[in-house]
Amino acid sequence: LLLGTTACSSGDSSGDEGSGGSGEDIKIGLITKTDSNPFFVKMRESAQEAAEENGAELIALSGAFDGDNEGQVAAIENLVSQGVQGIMITPNSSSGILAAIKQARDQGVLVVALDTATDPEDAVDATFATDNFAAGVAQGSWVKASLGDTEPKVVMLDGTPGGTVDTFRHDGFLEGMGLKEDAPEVLGMENTNGDQTKAQTAMENLLQRAPEANALYTINEPAAAGGFAAIKAAGKEDQIVIGSIDGSCTGVENVKNGVIGATVMQFPTKMASQGVEAIVAYAKDGTKPKAGFNDTGSELITDKPVEGLPSKDTTWGAENCWG
Amino acid sequence: MNETSAAAAPAVGAPAQPLALQARGLVKRYGSVTAINGADFDLRSGEVLAVIGDNGAGKSSLIKALAGAVVPDEGEIRMKGEVVHFRNTGDARAHGIETVYQDLAVIPALDIASNLYLGREIRRKGIMGSLFRRLDMPAMREEASKHLSELKIGIKSVNQAVETLSGGQRQGVAVSRAAAFGKGVIIMDEPTAALGVRESGQVIELIKSIRDRGIPVVLISHDMPHVFEVADRIHVHRLGRRAAVVDPKQRSMSEVVALMTGAERPTDLEAAGGA
Amino acid sequence: MNETSAAAAPAVGAPAQPLALQARGLVKRYGSVTAINGADFDLRSGEVLAVIGDNGAGKSSLIKALAGAVVPDEGEIRMKGEVVHFRNTGDARAHGIETVYQDLAVIPALDIASNLYLGREIRRKGIMGSLFRRLDMPAMREEASKHLSELKIGIKSVNQAVETLSGGQRQGVAVSRAAAFGKGVIIMDEPTAALGVRESGQVIELIKSIRDRGIPVVLISHDMPHVFEVADRIHVHRLGRRAAVVDPKQRSMSEVVALMTGAERPTDLEAAGGA
Amino acid sequence: MTTTPTQASSVPSKKGTAPGISRIVQMPLFGSTVALILAIIVFSILSPRFLTPANFSLILQQSVVIGILAVAQTLIILTAGIDLSIGAIAVLGTIVLAISGGETGAIVGLLLTLLVCVALGSLNGALVTLLKLPPFIVTLGAFTAIVAATRLFAGSQTFPVSDPVLTFLGTSFKIGSFVTTYGVVAMLLVYLVVGYALTQTAWGKHVYAVGGNPVAARLSGVKSDRAIFSVYLVAGVIAMIAAWAALGRIPNADPNAYQNANLETITAVVIGGTSLFGGRGGVLGTLIGTLIVGVLRNGLTLAGVDNLYQNIATGILVVAAVAADQFMRRKSAR
Amino acid sequence: MTTTPTQASSVPSKKGTAPGISRIVQMPLFGSTVALILAIIVFSILSPRFLTPANFSLILQQSVVIGILAVAQTLIILTAGIDLSIGAIAVLGTIVLAISGGETGAIVGLLLTLLVCVALGSLNGALVTLLKLPPFIVTLGAFTAIVAATRLFAGSQTFPVSDPVLTFLGTSFKIGSFVTTYGVVAMLLVYLVVGYALTQTAWGKHVYAVGGNPVAARLSGVKSDRAIFSVYLVAGVIAMIAAWAALGRIPNADPNAYQNANLETITAVVIGGTSLFGGRGGVLGTLIGTLIVGVLRNGLTLAGVDNLYQNIATGILVVAAVAADQFMRRKSAR
Numbered sequence A: 001l002l003l004g005t006t007a008c009s010s011g012d013s014s015g016d017e018g019s020g021g022s023g024e025d026i027k028i029g030l031i032t033k034t035d036s037n038p039f040f041v042k043m044r045e046s047a048q049e050a051a052e053e054n055g056a057e058l059i060a061l062s063g064a065f066d067g068d069n070e071g072q073v074a075a076i077e078n079l080v081s082q083g084v085q086g087i088m089i090t091p092n093s094s095s096g097i098l099a100a101i102k103q104a105r106d107q108g109v110l111v112v113a114l115d116t117a118t119d120p121e122d123a124v125d126a127t128f129a130t131d132n133f134a135a136g137v138a139q140g141s142w143v144k145a146s147l148g149d150t151e152p153k154v155v156m157l158d159g160t161p162g163g164t165v166d167t168f169r170h171d172g173f174l175e176g177m178g179l180k181e182d183a184p185e186v187l188g189m190e191n192t193n194g195d196q197t198k199a200q201t202a203m204e205n206l207l208q209r210a211p212e213a214n215a216l217y218t219i220n221e222p223a224a225a226g227g228f229a230a231i232k233a234a235g236k237e238d239q240i241v242i243g244s245i246d247g248s249c250t251g252v253e254n255v256k257n258g259v260i261g262a263t264v265m266q267f268p269t270k271m272a273s274q275g276v277e278a279i280v281a282y283a284k285d286g287t288k289p290k291a292g293f294n295d296t297g298s299e300l301i302t303d304k305p306v307e308g309l310p311s312k313d314t315t316w317g318a319e320n321c322w323g
Numbered sequence B, C: 001m002n003e004t005s006a007a008a009a010p011a012v013g014a015p016a017q018p019l020a021l022q023a024r025g026l027v028k029r030y031g032s033v034t035a036i037n038g039a040d041f042d043l044r045s046g047e048v049l050a051v052i053g054d055n056g057a058g059k060s061s062l063i064k065a066l067a068g069a070v071v072p073d074e075g076e077i078r079m080k081g082e083v084v085h086f087r088n089t090g091d092a093r094a095h096g097i098e099t100v101y102q103d104l105a106v107i108p109a110l111d112i113a114s115n116l117y118l119g120r121e122i123r124r125k126g127i128m129g130s131l132f133r134r135l136d137m138p139a140m141r142e143e144a145s146k147h148l149s150e151l152k153i154g155i156k157s158v159n160q161a162v163e164t165l166s167g168g169q170r171q172g173v174a175v176s177r178a179a180a181f182g183k184g185v186i187i188m189d190e191p192t193a194a195l196g197v198r199e200s201g202q203v204i205e206l207i208k209s210i211r212d213r214g215i216p217v218v219l220i221s222h223d224m225p226h227v228f229e230v231a232d233r234i235h236v237h238r239l240g241r242r243a244a245v246v247d248p249k250q251r252s253m254s255e256v257v258a259l260m261t262g263a264e265r266p267t268d269l270e271a272a273g274g275a
Numbered sequence D, E: 001m002t003t004t005p006t007q008a009s010s011v012p013s014k015k016g017t018a019p020g021i022s023r024i025v026q027m028p029l030f031g032s033t034v035a036l037i038l039a040i041i042v043f044s045i046l047s048p049r050f051l052t053p054a055n056f057s058l059i060l061q062q063s064v065v066i067g068i069l070a071v072a073q074t075l076i077i078l079t080a081g082i083d084l085s086i087g088a089i090a091v092l093g094t095i096v097l098a099i100s101g102g103e104t105g106a107i108v109g110l111l112l113t114l115l116v117c118v119a120l121g122s123l124n125g126a127l128v129t130l131l132k133l134p135p136f137i138v139t140l141g142a143f144t145a146i147v148a149a150t151r152l153f154a155g156s157q158t159f160p161v162s163d164p165v166l167t168f169l170g171t172s173f174k175i176g177s178f179v180t181t182y183g184v185v186a187m188l189l190v191y192l193v194v195g196y197a198l199t200q201t202a203w204g205k206h207v208y209a210v211g212g213n214p215v216a217a218r219l220s221g222v223k224s225d226r227a228i229f230s231v232y233l234v235a236g237v238i239a240m241i242a243a244w245a246a247l248g249r250i251p252n253a254d255p256n257a258y259q260n261a262n263l264e265t266i267t268a269v270v271i272g273g274t275s276l277f278g279g280r281g282g283v284l285g286t287l288i289g290t291l292i293v294g295v296l297r298n299g300l301t302l303a304g305v306d307n308l309y310q311n312i313a314t315g316i317l318v319v320a321a322v323a324a325d326q327f328m329r330r331k332s333a334r
């Protein structure tokens, strides 16, 4: 899988020609939102592998928490000071760090966005990301289709308030369900920061309040696992349809075991390896990647497919999952 | 009971000098402990009044009430005949009452000069002082050294933090502070407890000189020779209230100690607050 | 200098009683201040030794070194002739040295009984004590009341937190603690400073009775009458070191005070540590 | 009780104002207990589902992990310290327990986890006592390093466990009609044991002494360093129990869990009336503090309050609970 | 200076051991300064890019917001308090500034922001002084409530700003060849002004007094409540300056920013040698503490160290820096 995408560039011997202005080794910076989320950990590992194959050095930095713009800006500045040729970044807020990105680009550093687009999109040289709104729509459509004619009674385990990705997924889900933000069918929302423990506590309390719920939106798979634990403890496994997003191997396993009904898989390895290749290419001869949003795609994973909604089963999912 | 004693007071306290500070029927309870139990108090202008009593008799609690450090549950305090309400020590200070507390009330980490001037710092002259509120540290240091040198407690520099001083030296700082700033009444709660023979002697001299400046002094002390040397009248405190006020010229030390412990009974006049 | 005084010591200190506690050439510096400046010290078995001196002379620092509360920079300490090294107060306690510190060393929030037994609590008998390490609070309370009642400082209940006590009562607690547990040497740094006349008298009686039990006592005090009443010998401390050791039977109070302030010079014998 | 009346110098108050009541009101925990009861009453009115055994069981279960860790935090705060690393140690504990329990069997896994947690607690204790570093700095450094090390150690993975011994503390059982878990029992046991040790043993007296007045404790011959060190070591043991309980609650060890544990435990301790300056307080207050926080969160959700409004309400109510406590104590005390 | 030699009872030490040096080593800030210099030397060796004016300018700019907030934290810690809400107040400040600055013009926006920040600081101060609540609880409650209120107020949006007045503190200028921003100047000014106030005015003495010994301060006639209240009020003013500087640095107000500001400011304060128990320390130490943290993060990145290893290294190095400080002071002092 990995090899497939990186093979084409690994043939060239790396970094010897005077590219990007210098004959030094290629240095690439990666700045994720946090260093804790498995998604970003996977992205870091893939980037590390891709960099090694291209003979480049990768420095992986991150913010301290979702929303740590200051930390990301400092990371950009320090990486530029360090002399990297390119920076891959999953921006915390889509517009918060544009000035720092502009400064970096003004100094000849190639900046690509991974996972989350900037606003405006052309603030970076290119974006490699999942279309999170589309992923949310996929989750919502599947849940709606699974409920069939039953009137939806939705509870939502959100991520972090205000997060760009969180907002896209949330809005996409409601779109897929055909609901408005303040629809009466939505019985409750809780923030979980994507944390399983918090999700379990939140779901326990939500079930006390809305025992009639029949659909659960989750920001990611740990939140889904936490939500399921609460649902199971309340004996409502058969009453509530759970959808999620991510596509981690644990998540796919959970789909297989019936913990989660369906999940939408994203491909962080693709984002990382495509980003590394773009920067290596730029460092060698100054070619820039295709500007704008490069969708790395998403895939609905479920063993309970519904009509009119393309999906893959968990066997495929287990082969293609990350983490 | 408060009523009667309050009513009786002027008749008893009035004849001699006018009263500088007076209290009637003070009560202060801590949970189940009553530290002040209907205490009366009279301090005349220009006198040294000694307050003596057993440990735990409530002497410190009484003078804390007079100094605003404790707000009594009941009773009233008068200065020069006017009823006053001290909600904190600042109120009492504003009336010219300065106090040396038994537990000294110094800030360990601050230097001696800053401690001496705490709460009444001197600012620079001119714009530096009025606009920029800059302290005149040199002036405060100089004044502080002057006050301290009167006590001869061997302090090398007023820039030292108070926490580096010996027990006696700390007490000296507290005494100097009260002596330097008291304008109305100076209260000293066991000011010589930690002091050496010579230093104690100097504090007694200091008390005399304060009285000679016309400022009345309240001296709490367990040291009977000192008390008899300097006091004009002796307030005997017992079980949370004033048991008697005696004239040191008419009573011997052992009689006073007997009064203090309850072994002897005061005369009616003494029990009513003295002549 | 340490060498000479250390060599001279046995010759001077030896004749009378054997030495219980001895120190030679102790030095303790705090930054630029030298609190102990080559101090010697001799305590004989079964005696009451008074240590007197001006404020800041270094008395408390000296006895802190003897009690393990301060580790001297130089010099040596011997108990019954053996050189000892106290790294902390526990070491000194293990040698039977109990101390009443000038700043009392009590824990305000703990009750009196717990304070008295701090660091040597009594456990229950049987499995509750050995396995479950349960304290025998009733026993400690009872013992504590017994010890405190000897001093008659009017404490209602040993369950009270120490912070609710008056200054004198706190001092009483500290004195009782040392008296109750001292087996080798008892050191008291100004134990009567905050005490009333009667309570002070009781402490002096207590000191005598301790001596009569054969335990030597070191008494730091500024109260000359007390010192002359109870002391067998008087150690005069000046400028961080021992200036003289005098016999209270041969010197008057005023002579001793003069020695203390440096107004008079000691005899050669006195300067060398007395007879 | 001990002194003769003739020389009792502090006079017992004339029992005009019922001293029994004033004594109860003065008790350190009275205010927080009242706050807890008030909260329960209010939520019972707001939501009929609140005052049910099932919901109560839930609140207890949700409080287990933080409640256990808060005991360790109480001990350390009593010595005038603070532990910012206790949550991180417990999280590392869950990972070690899940991995080793899977590979070596549950019992060895538990022992290994105990070893790791105690080692880290002891390291904190050693730095605080031997190098005399401020506990804040030591445990902040430990927190930063342990969190990072845990992530490196765990990679990007979480570790599900299924061994019944490892998830034992999540097993539920019935007392009458009240369903609860062994984790709740474990939490109450931890409170009981530590409460006993604090009030009934010499060790407890020493913990209060070193926190209340370190100089006096040292002069009184308390082995201060030993007492302080022991507290960090015990914190390690408690972190291990919390880790076990965490796997009972969520049978999946996650390096990212319990990131707010520091703040939550400190909050429970402070709401429970223990002074951050050391020497005053105790674990019973901490239990009440933990429950107050748990009741607020659960009750506000049941009352249908939105997440953000919940946070606003929690912020205000926590302050109000402590204010009520202070107010009642002050009114009767000074 | 003041006493006559005949009765000087504390004997000056024989100047055998050079007392000048021991006095310097004893200075409270010596250790942390040495730690800072050592870190700079080590990183200069590790990376040739470290010791350049441009990189130094960067470190300063990265320290601006936390550096400014740390001054407020220092003040509050000096009074034996703690402020967990200062970061949240500043974040709310950025939002208010961005929105109002856009709608009413920059000057009115700045005033409005000042008003909001001061109001919130004063609220903290009022709760601490009037209700005598522990600062930890008050500011924790404020933190929780303010963060939630900020998110409600901001919706899920961020607010970009472009007005040159609002981003003024991000504008850079040259001193010789050294490029820096007005934000850095503002930070240094805040340190200077507060440092002056702490050491040269009566207010400063009172702040130290109420932190060092609250009872004695009260008995000495210091208006304790006024001093404490003023400190929280000033913290509000400083939060407003930090908010302005934050928009200079990142011209986009984000309700999720600076979540770690509490911990980071407290860390800077403690590394700088200010005691969490109040009454000892000062802002110069805090500046050094802030720079130590900034230098570590920048230097480790330049040395090519990854984030997780950076965190481990930072944790250890912070402890080491404070340990060095303690060690040197103790060696010469006791």
Ligand SMILES: Nc1ncnc2c1ncn2[C@@H]1O[C@H](COP(=O)(O)OP(=O)(O)OP(=O)(O)O)[C@@H](O)[C@H]1O
Pocket: B163, B164, B165, B166, B167, B168, B169, B194, B195, B196, C030, C033, C034, C035, C053, C054, C055, C056, C057, C058, C059, C060, C061, C062, C102, E009, E010
């Ligand atoms: N920790 C310390 N740091 C700095 N200086 C100190 C310290 N402890 C004591 N000193 C100094 O050492 C000298 C001796 O102090 P010490 O307390 O031993 O005197 P003392 O004889 O007990 O006096 P007093 O009769 O007043 O109690 C004093 O000048 C004091 O300032």
Ligand SMILES: Nc1ncnc2c1ncn2[C@@H]1O[C@H](COP(=O)(O)OP(=O)(O)OP(=O)(O)O)[C@@H](O)[C@H]1O
Pocket: B030, B033, B034, B035, B053, B054, B055, B056, B057, B058, B059, B060, B061, B062, B102, C163, C164, C165, C166, C167, C168, C169, C194, C196, D009, D010
């Ligand atoms: N804050 C308090 N809380 C509870 N009890 C107190 C408090 N302050 C004083 N007391 C009690 O009030 C009584 C009187 O105390 P006070 O300090 O006034 O006595 P005193 O006459 O000054 O004694 P001493 O001569 O020992 O200083 C004592 O029994 C003491 O325990």
Ligand SMILES: [Mg+2]
Pocket: B059, B060, B061, B102, B189, C166, C167, C168
């Ligand atoms: Mg008193």
Ligand SMILES: [Mg+2]
Pocket: B166, B167, B168, C059, C060, C061, C102, C189
């Ligand atoms: Mg002394």
